[in-house]
Amino acid sequence: MAFSFDLLFFSVCSVVFPLALLKWFYAASKPQKKLPPSPPKLPIIGNIHQLGLLPHRSLQSLSRKYGPLMLLHFGSKPVLVASSADAASQIMKTHDLVFSNRPKSSVKDRLFYGSKDVVFTPYGDYWRQAKSICVLHLLSNKRVQSYQHVREEETSLMIQKISQMCSSSPVNLTEIFVTLTNDIICRVALGRKYSEEEKGRKIMENLRVFVELMGVFDVGDYIPWLSWVNRFNGLDLKVEKFVKLIDEFLEGVIEEHINKRKGEAESDHSVEARCLDFVDILIEVNKERTIGFAFGRDDMKAIILVN
Template identity: 35%
Template sequence: MAWMWTILILLLLAYLLQLQPWKRTKNNNKRLPPGPRGFPLFGSLHLLGKLPHRDLHELAKQYGHIMHIRLGQIPTIVVSSSEAAELFLKTHDLVFASRPPHQAAKHLFYNQIDMAFSGYSSYWRDLRKICAMELLSNHKINSFGAMRKEEVGLLMEFVRGSAIYGVAVNLSTRIWSLSYDMSCRMVFGKKFSEKVFDDDRGFMAVALEGMHLLAVPNLADYIPPIARFDVQGLTKRLKKVSKAFDEFFEKIIDEHIQSKDEDRTKDVVDVMLGFLGSYNSEYRMERTNIKAVILDLLLASIDATATAIEWALSELIKNQDIMQKVQKELENTFGMERIVEESDLESLEYLNMVVKETLRLHPAGPLLLPHAAMEDCTINGFHIPKNARIIVNAWAIGRDPNEWNDAEKFMPERFLGGDVDVRGHDFKLIPFGSGRRICPGMQLGLTVLRLVVAQLVHCFDWELPNGMSPDELDMKEDFGIAIPRAKHLLAIPTYRLHK
């Protein structure tokens, strides 16, 4: 049947090509950045494979750090250097502060009224204030400290049990489960391990499908006229997932409204309900807005955090000399009688360098969520047309040999004595983005990443199963927004502490 679909798609695209002949536009006489020519209708989509951050990196070597590439009908500017990123995300930040249309986000986030995919507007600015002041402030993050301690403690107990029997732990699945449980407790106030949907799927299975659909290339994003034909079947899947989320969130919101427990820590749903339909508040939210925001926070916190922890542990297990340095710092600072606490994290200089190096080589989003030009702009003499999509390749910037010595090598010492940070001020290291659209959950993600890695490394030694040497550890990437490992990380723990 695959050949039939191929023929149908080709016939459809040929028909659309006849309907929309390519004509010269007013921008043709202006100097766009260099880039591949591409084909009519398809543009240069054929040049992108399963790992587009790597493909765009290779193209940038040929065409430059500000590159124009037409993806379908969409003019796209790819940014691949720190200097170029600073121009787009700082110097001209306001021009590029919006988001382009996104088919999956339209379905999952109620026509893109969440914070991540919403266009730049007064509504988005209100959402940003709510997140900064109410949902992801230091005070709110700290209020969930006891929950994080409990959930990480459960992980440590499981790993310690495995260490007793000398069996390998699937760190990938355990870390994803931990991230999922913590995110659910933060957003909903409880975990969901049971089947919660009519088709007997658990919430995590549906969440993972939602994340996959957000990442999978959708031809309708690049050739908008074909959206109504759903040639890939993605719209049907998106509608099904969106309906499941919507019905589930309605039940959650009703439960929170009816709850009489005033003593529990307020979760994200509680906070958002405080703005529900209030004309007296600066922010007026309806149920639809609340559902979009809670799904946004939930998916982002599960995916990015779990992937970063997974890569940090992978690099430490592969580089045992660096693992030993982290363990030595922990041992010298806290001894071997107690476990590392969240309040200890700021004092761990070498661990924090390991985190920076992990995010340099494996940024949470290798391609930052695309920006959209709100008006024509000229950058470095190049014309950037209104409505162009801007893709910042944070993965390529983190491996730029003009910025980093031995750029492909995992070497935390490169940050020793320096002031390079990951918080959006140093454009050669922007795993969370920068400017107005910087990731608002950055501090929460860093806290969880450092805490989990510190405890797993302080409490346990790790070796690969079946006599595998660290050099043999497969470090290939898989497809996704956050680019997880292609193969699960399995390792055998040995308990280290004296308690």
């Protein structure tokens, strides 16, 4: 039995050792790239353990030691950290094409209909077209100014609400400002606010979940062979449930706008006579088909979510 074990051990070593040696020689023969300073990393997790509970402060502390441009490793993913205005300018302006692509994220991919938004979609023709829609149609200076009355109306309502509440009890300003922000965004993007309805409050709660999921730590993004963990910690189920809820909501909003536009056409009321929200504008873009690529429902939903 001992002989058999020794023979097996020798056989394994005779295969593994030459392969390891070949890999070392191959790595040594390649020209070494000049990389930014980097703190020591651990196997498998890299520098993740150095982030702590307050990543922004941990990164600031590391940058003081390793400089304004440093290389970290989050699992198997190299991450370049710029912590000065000059370094950020080099990345965003001088070498923008080199850094223009987006890291792949399984959670964001599911949240944004296969990354069909303008933030997480890979750099390429679709990204350029989606960016063009946002810059020229949704967020142009003229369009932003057209929503000034929405901002003024909602701010005025907020001040009235605070005045009424101050006379009776302490006021939770955090909750009020969150509601103000959501009401303005909903009126601009979706055409009406939802905070005053029971159904709308559930929608606002779903949007809070959406924000949480945007910042969730997905171990599979950094250590791919551990992606199965999400099936056991509940993340996959949570994302699946949320995507279904938000998709049903957005589908209803789009159908509501389409029916409203049909009613206006039948009654000879021009759509342009009222202030268009984002959904109206995206329906127009979809209808005109002049942007150079197929722009469908999922594309509309993804861009609505990211804006």
